[in-house]
Amino acid sequence: MDVVRSNFVELLPKIRNDIKTCDFIAIDTELSGLGQNGNSFFDTLEERYLKIKNSISQYLLIQYGLSCFTKSSTDNSYSCASYNFYIFPYKVPGANNYKDKSFLCQPSALTFLSGHNFDFNKWIREGISYMNLEEEAHLTETLKNKNVSVNTTINDLDSTVRSLNESSSQLVNTNHVPDDQKDFIENFMSGLNDFFNDSTRTKWNVDPCSPYRRKLIFQSVASLNMSGLKLTSCQVTENSSERFISIEKVSAEQKAKEEAQLIDEAVGFTKVVQELIDCKKPIVGHNLLLDMAHTVHHFIGPLPDTLVDFKEMLSELCPYTYDTKLMAKFDSKLDSQFQNTALNDLYNVIQKAPFSNIKAKIINRSDSDEKTSFHNASYDSYITGLIFLNMLHYLSPKNQKSILDSSEFTKFRGKYNLTFSFDLAYLDINKDQKNQERSNVFHLTFPPTWTRSEIYDLLSPFKPGQIGWIDSTSALIALNDVNGVKDIDRVLTIQKNSSVCTIKSYRAFMDEKSPSQVPNSGKRKSNHFDGDKVVETSTPIVKKFKPTPVKPEIKMFAQESDWS
Template identity: 35%
Template sequence: MCEVLLSNFEEIFPKIEEDFRNATFIALDAEFSGGINPSQEINKPSLFDNGRERYQKLRQCLGGYIVLQIGLTSFRFCRQGNAYVSTTYNFHVFPRSFFSLDNSFSCQASSLEFLSRHNFDFNKFVYEGLPYLSQSQESHLRQELCEGHLFQDLERTVTLDDERVLQEECSRVCEWVASAVLGDSLLLGRENLQRRGKSLVYMLHKELRKRFLSVWTFPEKGLVLVKKVSADERSDLVDLERKSSSLEHDVIKSMLGFSRVFKLLTELGKPLVGHNLLLDLALMYAQFHEPLPCIILNCEMQILKEHFMKQVGTLTVLSTAFTSVVVHFVLDVIVLSFPWQYRMSASAGIPLYHLTKEGPSRHLLWTLVAKQRKPSTCLDGPDPKSTRPRLLHIRAKGSKVIDLSEVTELFAQFGAVDAKLYNKQRALVAVGNYRIAREALHMFKDHKDLEVKLYSTLHHSPLARTLLWGGLTLSAVSCVTALVMFLRRISSH
């Protein structure tokens, strides 16, 4: 496993890019600062949920949390050995500040406790974590660098300690330049600039170039290299900097950090494999691209257009790219286009494969959603029929009132169920499979207090019954009216 840190990212990135470009698929796993809180009943997944409701719950749960660590493993198929060759990269990710750019994020105690139990290195997360920028942050930073707004209101963005370091480095250059000859160079920041923000390094470049007209500065592995130059050479360097904005480009590049890896993944469109990718992909999209939208486009899960060209949960490896694709906020994704699919259960580092033969599917993209009313959704065609049993309709006999907690407790003995009130005397129970439905119907067949039947819209929905009786009444009135008119015509003749 290769650990990717702030100190070695630039050196390792070319190898990361090469491995990902040559990969057959890429496995992903992530650790977060927080997640779904089981104590919040309103956000718990339910068998009554549809896709829109599940997405809204997810969006509300993830607000403010960030990805702290990401594991990515590239798998390249070796035909000669009929095996996969894998390379694993482990990324720590930490939001760095830069002048007005100063992120905040939320933490959940249980998540941090989980990380500490598994020896998560919080110091490495802070000191060596890669920075990142969302799309809007990158655009904002580019604009500020281009228009020179960063040096406005410096007293609010620069600490006294940073100002002290800036003055110390400028004093060093002042002493050095007095005796330096053309071509001499001085490397600054070995002690002062290490482990400090990019903003201080950027300010030092700008300040030295402005204050000393006989030198020019160059970025050098996060430090500042000062070189004594002639007037003509400096003039050429100033013109070159004005045209290329190389210093600003280096700042943007260094601040992008893991966002460069994220963009590489979306550019390549390689199959992404992971266990329950729902949270991973949602958080990554919100953190490295843009906030999750408030609504679902076209009443489907199409909210991450042109990102993550293919993705799969623990069931299937994707096979074919397509032109307008999305990341689906579901627990698992299936794409079947080849007659072969790889069944796998994997994390980013420990994959297990089971090869099975499958027939090609007519549709490219199916989404499997755990604990939802429809367990699967087809995003490029009609939805398949639900494989879940019908809802159970519970009615309290006599004049008794339904106690929802009592109903839930009674049905929990059969397995995972969800219940909700229909009215004071009725409730609906959603079950995950037909076994539970059969056992419940059998056990409550002669119950003294409750009547349990399969839910029927025609028999149990007040609206449907009202419409039905209204339709029958209207039809009867129409028939009587027609009969009266017919009899009148006969009598007139």
């Protein structure tokens, strides 16, 4: 079911309840770009983490799939409530902490999504707002201190943009109304006074005026610190660019109600993520690391500066994560079943023996679901959940409950699949992972004109393999015919015969790297909003969430031989 701006607030209680009451949740995200061009096959875990942290802060999470799976209490079946959230950083009218921060899009990512029927018009027009925890706190605080509600609508953006371009309005302080506007503002203030003091009047439509004068009115009223006034910018007629300001008297109750609605709408999808984190249910994803990193960054707060803090943060926020791609590769019983580990490949396999092709009935189907397929976030999260369920039953066909505590499953918990790496299979948030030895990896420098061919020629006696470019004159390279000290010496002799190349072991290269290149200390930092200015703080943002409860159980039914 698509969840968009127009049905989000209404659906939110139902979504929260589904998260609270289900057995496990499968997620999937679609992004405005992967931005992983800087990844190297020879990244250390710490280096890869910092690249991910840097990249995800620039791209957007544009669609979130959430599938809540529940075992029936009456029979051996599963049901699933599956939601497809369109997410866009739009300006909710009245949410005055909107930043309009530009974000990156990767052309191939947009083309890819477009090829899978992603609706970009719907995304921009109907995408749900979101903010991280500090932005939410800032919004709530600002609304509390604001006596006058000022509403602007999306339709007013046109004139606002013009206003910013054509006048100096952005910089006008209400204490310093320009001389040529003083009569106008004094006249308006006199009218406002009459309106405010006449108890028979509840609404006053000010005469239409220019965007610049509307801005002066908004600013002048705001500077009065009067409570109980609501200003709205309205079009004179539907297709006119002419606008007027409508001023209403509002009661404290009405103001509180409108503010609560505004907060729900502006905090938006973040409310769902907060529920997801609070529930401490198993969270399942396919190649889950990027999904989780984006989830934390956009809806909780900036990722910490170090991998160790990131691991700690994830294990506090979401201790029970399972990565179906990692599971398919990590477990020998599963690994032997799958040739490829792409989502559709796993799905094809689990529909046949020895898997049981267990299904889950989607209980909230809507018309928009008819056309969905792979790479729709909701569909992918649903398929991921089915794969997880079938793996569960395949690995422990006899277990009826608490299977996630069995050794078959604890070994998967908190392990995230890694791609594009020479020798790192996964990130384990529950364990300190040592750097790899990489005794057959070497660091090479060469003339800037060299290409891959010259490097392969130079090193051909040692069977060169993967290259990780560092810059135009250096790279890391794996040599397949170098094992042990003797071989390393053989390689190093190249240096003597060549005036243009140098070669050293991976370990020597890493030892020489300055610590600043691979930061691995320091505390998590986050930005705290203080008007125009940004103050750094070390707020322990994860503490806001509920502590981890006792381990959750996934209810299972006994494997039946005739299941098909």
